[in-house]
Amino acid sequence: NLYLWRRLQLAQTQGIPGEVLTYELQPTAENLAGSVKLEVDPQRLQGRLVAQGLPPLPEGRVYALWVVLEPEAPFTTDRAGAVLVAAFPVDETGNRQQELxxxxxxxSTxxxxxxxxxxxxxNRPQEHQGSPLWISG
Structure with a gap:
């Protein structure tokens, strides 16, 4: 019963079936170029990452996409309260499109x-050593 009750709660908080949520990430510093968008289909747990014009990184470095959770969230997080979604490089023009x-x-939002x-x-993006460069508002 608890499982069914929770699924019903999730269905009610998800909104319209098939709705896609979009997270527009903003740079945390004025000197950061580029834009990042994450499109989320909460019912299928599928996403699409679109990064454009990000600064290319040195060899051995990657960008990491995190979801930062509310403190009381019933999920396992790292010390920053985040869950690693994906680690990704960008091409020489700073672009990346990826299904996730x-x-x-x-x-549920x-x-x-x-x-x-x-x-x-x-080699170790899950260690979460970096500070946010782009973040959703």
Whole structure:
């Protein structure tokens, strides 16, 4: 019964069936170029990342896409309260388009505080050493 009750709650908070949520990320510093957008289908837990004009990174470095959760969220997070969604490079012009499988936290927006991009070590992006470079408002 608890499981069915929770699924009903999720269905009610998701809004219109087939609705796609869009997170527009803004740079955290004036000298940062580029734009990042994450489109989320909460029912299918599918997403599409569109990054344009980001600064290319040195060899061995990647951008990491994080979902930052509310403190009381019932999910396992890192010390920053975030879950790694994907690590990705950009091409020489700073662009990247990628389809993503999203973590279950995206089934309901009630637990999502923000979506952010950091720069991380390509071999260990899950260590979350970087500060947000782009973040949703």
């Amino acid at each position: 499988r999203l973590p279950p936290v995206f089934e 009630e637990w999502v505080r923000a979506v952010a991009i950091t720069e991380e070590d390509g």
